[in-house]
Amino acid sequence: MNCIEVRNRLGALLDDEFAPGVRISVDRHLEGCAACRAELDRLARLGAELDLVPGIEPDPFFLTRLRQRVADERTARRRGWWPRAAMLSGVAAGLLLAAFAGLRLGRLAYRAVAPATSGNYLELADLPDGSLYEVSVTVLAGGDNN
Amino acid sequence: MLERELSPDRDVKLVRLVAGRDEAAFEELVDRHQHSVLNTIHRYVGEYDAAADLAQEVFVIVWNKADRFRGQAKFSTWLYRVVVNQCLQYRRKRRRRPVVLSLDSVDPDRPPEALQVGDGREQADRVAAVRQALARLPDRQRIALVLSHYEGRSYAEVAGIMGTSASSVESLLVRARAALREQLGGLR
Numbered sequence: 001m002n003c004i005e006v007r008n009r010l011g012a013l014l015d016d017e018f019a020p021g022v023r024i025s026v027d028r029h030l031e032g033c034a035a036c037r038a039e040l041d042r043l044a045r046l047g048a049e050l051d052l053v054p055g056i057e058p059d060p061f062f063l064t065r066l067r068q069r070v071a072d073e074r075t076a077r078r079r080g081w082w083p084r085a086a087m088l089s090g091v092a093a094g095l096l097l098a099a100f101a102g103l104r105l106g107r108l109a110y111r112a113v114a115p116a117t118s119g120n121y122l123e124l125a126d127l128p129d130g131s132l133y134e135v136s137v138t139v140l141a142g143g144d145n146n
Numbered sequence: 147m148l149e150r151e152l153s154p155d156r157d158v159k160l161v162r163l164v165a166g167r168d169e170a171a172f173e174e175l176v177d178r179h180q181h182s183v184l185n186t187i188h189r190y191v192g193e194y195d196a197a198a199d200l201a202q203e204v205f206v207i208v209w210n211k212a213d214r215f216r217g218q219a220k221f222s223t224w225l226y227r228v229v230v231n232q233c234l235q236y237r238r239k240r241r242r243r244p245v246v247l248s249l250d251s252v253d254p255d256r257p258p259e260a261l262q263v264g265d266g267r268e269q270a271d272r273v274a275a276v277r278q279a280l281a282r283l284p285d286r287q288r289i290a291l292v293l294s295h296y297e298g299r300s301y302a303e304v305a306g307i308m309g310t311s312a313s314s315v316e317s318l319l320v321r322a323r324a325a326l327r328e329q330l331g332g333l334r
Binding site: 008009010012015017042043046047048049052053054055056057062063065066067069070073074110 | 169172173176177180181184185186189194197198201202205206209210222267272277278280283292294295296300301312316320323325327330
């Protein structure tokens with residue numbers, strides 16, 4: 001292995017990531033190359049500087065706060081279910097009511113009339129609000145309007 | 147009370163219980179991993195309060211999504227994917243305000259100024275400089291370095307967490323170390 005190949009892999013050497021065969025080749029190169037040994041030493045010192053950054057401890061209330069968050073989420077999900085169900089029920093009920101009212105409105109808006117003789121007649125139909133509007137009725141010969 | 151085992155199989159058992167909303171299992175899982183999760187995040191974001199909040203968020207995600215853990219990878223791989231995603235999201239939100247710690251910035255791990263004398267002050271300055279250099283690394287290099295150097299994970303494990311190859315991890319670490327040496331050269 002040449003110096004460029006070795007220096008690119010010195011980090012992996014420090015991290016103990018080599019297969020045994022590769023390790024032997026790198027070690028053999030390092031035995032005979034002061035420059036690469038110096039580079040390895042500089043990388044090791046960098047690692048030591050990185051290790052100066054201390055770790056931290058969780059504060060003693062970490063788990064308590066976490067429990068509360070989980071409980072809050074559970075409550076929020078339960079609360080979220082009921083209003084949605086109530087809303088959907090309300091919408092469904094409203095649609096049914098509207099459909100019923102529409103059907104009823106349709107019936108009131110048209111009234112089949114069976115006049116005695118055939119011809120076109122103008123009927124005034126009742127609307128639910130008590131107002132009237134005109135309906136054209138065509139009476140077929142024979143008196144059957146259904 | 148659940149027995150404490152040291153094997154990864156214990157994590158798998160626990161997370162399956164958590165999927166069934168077992169709170170005791172959840173607390174044991176948190177107890178097993180909170181220290182390393184918190185430290186990984188802290189070394190990435192550089193601020194204690196932000197790290198504590200993100201760590202909480204990680205475990206809330208574990209609680210909510212434990213049923214999605216399939217067991218094809220190790221639990222720690224799955225967990226640290228959540229950790230990495232939280233870190234990257236935090237970084238994206240803070241992009242307009244990069245996390246760069248100056249030597250004068252408030253550091254909760256640093257002794258008060260009045261107590262630092264001689265070598266203590268010099269040490270504190272070096273720690274702050276290392277933190278600043280870490281904060282300047284590109285996201286993926288920083289993640290790879292924290293997971294490999296500070297958490298002691300193998301390249302293969304880091305690759306599994308980051309969704310890349312072991313050789314890519316090694317390449318990230320080579321670049322990270324080169325960047326750090328360039329920034330910290332003045333301290334040698």
